[in-house]
Amino acid sequence: MTKHEIADVLNEIALLLELKGENPFKIRAYQSGARVIESLEQPELERLLAANELLTVKGIGEALAKKIAELHTTGKLEFLEKLRATIAPGLVELLQIPGVGPKKIKVLHEQLGVVDIASLAAACADGRVAALAGFGAKTQEKIVAGIKNREAYGRRHLWWEAWQVAQPIVAGLRALPQVKRAEAAGSLRRGLETVGDLDFIVSATEIEPVVSWFVGLSDVQEVTARGETKTSVRFVTGLQADLRLVPDEQFIFALHHFTGSKDHNVQMRQRALARGLTLSEWGLEPVTAATSESSASPSSSLTAAAGAGEAAAPRARRPKRAGAPADAASGDPARGSVATEADLFARLGLHFIPPELREGMGEIEAAEHGELPTLVDLPDLRGTFHCHTTASDGRNTLAEMATAAASAGWEYLGIADHSKSSFQANGLTEQRLLEQVEAIRVFNASGRCRTHVFAGTECDILPDGRLDFDEALLRKLDYVVASVHSTFALDEAAMTARIIRAIEHPCTTMLGHLTGRLLLRRDGYRVDAGKIIDAAIAHGVIIEINAAPKRLDMDWRHWRKATARGLLTSINPDAHETAELAYVRAGINTARKGWLTKAQVFNTRSLAEVKAAFLARRRAG
DNA sequence: GCCGTTTTCGGCCCGACTGTTTTCAGTCG
Known part of the structure; x- marks a missing residue:
C-alpha cells in the first residue's frame, strides 16, 4: 500500500470518528498521523515498516503503528471496516454543507433519521429541521442554501485566479483614507497551488467605511457574516473572502495568524507556551491566571480564578478591538516592540520564516537553528x-x-x-x-x-x-x-x-x-x-x-x-x-x-x- | 491517540461569529 493510500485511510478514520462525536484530540491524532505519513518518502516508509521502527516517527504511536502495519501487509484494516459499518455512508457528505458539522449531523441523524443530503433536503422542506431544539428557521434556511450551492462553495480555485481577484482588492483597500495597512493573507500568501478563500487583513482608523467598501464590491453576491472584526462575502464565482479589521498595533499578529497553515500556527503557539507566552491573532502575552483559566481544568488555580473572575471575564478572551483605546502598544514589552513579522519570530527565538514555508513542515526547527535557505525570487x-x-x-x-x-x-x-x-x-x-x-x-x-x-x-x-x-x-x-x-x-x-x-x-x-x-x-x-x-x-x-x-x-x-x-x-x-x-x-x-x-x-x-x-x-x- | 529536562496521567492552540439561547454550543479557520 502506498503512503497516499495509508494517509487516505487515516483521514477517513478521522472523519468517521468526528461523525461519531469522538474525542477531538483522538481525531487530531489520526489527522496528524496522516500528514506525517505523507511527508515520508515511500522507500523510507517501507524501511521503517520492515525494521519495525514506525514508532520512532513523531506523531505515530502504538495504535497507529499497528494499524499502518496491518494496512501495509494485508491492504485492509479491520478497525476501519467495523467503523464504516456503524455509520450511514451518506452522512460523510453532509460535512460539505457550510454550517453543518458533526454535532448537528448527529442530531439530524438520531432525531430525524437523516442519512444523506437527499433526506436532509426533505427534512428541511417540511420544516422538521427548524423545529429541532438548538436549530431554527435561519439554520434551516442556511442548510437549504448550502445544499443548493455546495458545488460552487466547496470548490477551490487556482492560485493564479485567486491572485488576480485579490490584487485589486488589496490596492483598493490601501487607497481608502481610513486604511493604514492591508495585506492578503491565507493560502494565497503562502503561495499554495490552490486557494479555498481569500483573507484580507486590514488595520484602519475607522471600521464602517472599510466594511462598506468591501461588501459593496461589484462581484459580491452575498454577505455571509458581518461582525465587529470579521466580515465575509461570497463572490459570484463562488469564491469566498474574509475581511479582518484590527487595530494597527495588532496588525502583525493577525497577519501572521491568518497566513500560517494550521500546523504552523499550532507549532508556533506551542513554542510560545513553552516560553511562558500565549500567542493569538491579537498578540503575544505572558501566560497569566486569566489566560490559563479558560483552558485549565476546573480544579486548577481556584484562588486566582476567584479574584479574576468577575472583572476579567469578558476582557480576557477578547483583549483589544479596532476602535478601542490604543493602550495595547504602550508599556507592554511583550507586544510593544513587534512592528514586523521578523520581530514576532525573533521574539520566539526564530529567524524570519517566509510565508511560503509556513506549512508546519520543519520550518520552525530550521528557523531556530538559522538553517533556512535564502529562497529564489x-x-x-x-x-x-x-x-x-x-x-x-x-x-x-x-x-x-x-x-x-x-x-x-x-x-x-x-x-x-x-x-x-x-x-x-x-x-x-x-x-x-x-x-x-x-x-x-x-x-x-x-x-x-x-x-x-x-x-x-x-x-x-x-x-x-x-x-x-x-x-x-x-x-x-x-x-x-x-x-x-x-x-x-x-x-x-x-x-x-x-x-x-x-x-x-x-x-x-x-x-x-x-x-x-x-x-x-x-x-x-x-x-x-x-x-x-x-x-x-x-x-x-x-x-x-x-x-x-x-x-x-x-x-x-x-x-x-x-x-x-x-x-x-x-x-x-x-x-x-x-x-x-x-x-x-x-x-x-x-x-x-x-x-x-x-x-x-x-x-x-x-x-x-x-x-x-x-x-x-x-x-x- | 500522542506525548513527556517540571508529567507515564492529564494535558492537548486560540478566538470570532451565528443562531439560539438568556449564558452558550456549534462551526470555522
Whole structure:
C-alpha cells in the first residue's frame, strides 16, 4: 500500500470518528498521523515498516503503528471496516454543507433519521429541521442554501485566479483614507497551488467605511457574516473572502495568524507556551491566571480564578478591538516592540520564516537553528525555457514572444514547440522543426531583439519511452524538453520506466511536467517520483517546475528532498502566448515552497552560463 | 491517540461569529 493510500485511510478514520462525536484530540491524532505519513518518502516508509521502527516517527504511536502495519501487509484494516459499518455512508457528505458539522449531523441523524443530503433536503422542506431544539428557521434556511450551492462553495480555485481577484482588492483597500495597512493573507500568501478563500487583513482608523467598501464590491453576491472584526462575502464565482479589521498595533499578529497553515500556527503557539507566552491573532502575552483559566481544568488555580473572575471575564478572551483605546502598544514589552513579522519570530527565538514555508513542515526547527535557505525570487530569473509559438499551438509568433521576453528584462528565451506526435497541438514535423531552427538562427543574427532565443523542442515521450525525433535531429537543437502527452493509462511501474528511458536519452535536457496533472480537473498519471528524481540526478537532467497555474508540476512537496540530493530545476511557464510568460510568478511560489535557492534553479544563470552548459551537455552526450 | 529536562496521567492552540439561547454550543479557520 502506498503512503497516499495509508494517509487516505487515516483521514477517513478521522472523519468517521468526528461523525461519531469522538474525542477531538483522538481525531487530531489520526489527522496528524496522516500528514506525517505523507511527508515520508515511500522507500523510507517501507524501511521503517520492515525494521519495525514506525514508532520512532513523531506523531505515530502504538495504535497507529499497528494499524499502518496491518494496512501495509494485508491492504485492509479491520478497525476501519467495523467503523464504516456503524455509520450511514451518506452522512460523510453532509460535512460539505457550510454550517453543518458533526454535532448537528448527529442530531439530524438520531432525531430525524437523516442519512444523506437527499433526506436532509426533505427534512428541511417540511420544516422538521427548524423545529429541532438548538436549530431554527435561519439554520434551516442556511442548510437549504448550502445544499443548493455546495458545488460552487466547496470548490477551490487556482492560485493564479485567486491572485488576480485579490490584487485589486488589496490596492483598493490601501487607497481608502481610513486604511493604514492591508495585506492578503491565507493560502494565497503562502503561495499554495490552490486557494479555498481569500483573507484580507486590514488595520484602519475607522471600521464602517472599510466594511462598506468591501461588501459593496461589484462581484459580491452575498454577505455571509458581518461582525465587529470579521466580515465575509461570497463572490459570484463562488469564491469566498474574509475581511479582518484590527487595530494597527495588532496588525502583525493577525497577519501572521491568518497566513500560517494550521500546523504552523499550532507549532508556533506551542513554542510560545513553552516560553511562558500565549500567542493569538491579537498578540503575544505572558501566560497569566486569566489566560490559563479558560483552558485549565476546573480544579486548577481556584484562588486566582476567584479574584479574576468577575472583572476579567469578558476582557480576557477578547483583549483589544479596532476602535478601542490604543493602550495595547504602550508599556507592554511583550507586544510593544513587534512592528514586523521578523520581530514576532525573533521574539520566539526564530529567524524570519517566509510565508511560503509556513506549512508546519520543519520550518520552525530550521528557523531556530538559522538553517533556512535564502529562497529564489522572481528578479533572480534571467530567462526561461518551454514556450510555444504559432508554429505549434501557441498564439504568438517567435518574434512576439522574444520581444515580450525582452520587455521582461530577460537575457534569453527558450522556444520548445510540440513534436510531431502531438497532432492535437499541431506538433512540428522534422522538416518544420528544421525550418524553425533556421528561423531562430536568423532572428538571433538580425540583432532585432536583445533577448537571445534558444532553439528547442517539447519532444513527446512515446509510450515505450523513446523520443519522438531521432538523435541526429535532436543534436541540431540547443536543448530538449521531454514530456508525456499520450497514453496516460499505463500502470505506475510502466510509466516510471517509460520516463526514465527518456531521461537516459543523451539529448534530453529537461523533463517536462512530471505527472501531467491538471489541478482541480484531473490527477496526474501515476509515477514513482523518487525513482525518476534519482534517474534525473544520475543523468544530469533538469526536472522543470511547469509554472502554468493549472499544472505547477513537479509538486512543491517533492522539491526540498530532491534538491538536497542534487536535482536542478528550471522554472518554465509553458507559455502559449506572451501574457503567459508571467506564469513564472506561480512557478516561483512552487520553488519557494520547495525551499529552493537561486543556485538550484537553472534559469537564474546568465546567458553565457546557459550557453556553456548546453554546449558541455552536447559534448558529453 | 500522542506525548513527556517540571508529567507515564492529564494535558492537548486560540478566538470570532451565528443562531439560539438568556449564558452558550456549534462551526470555522
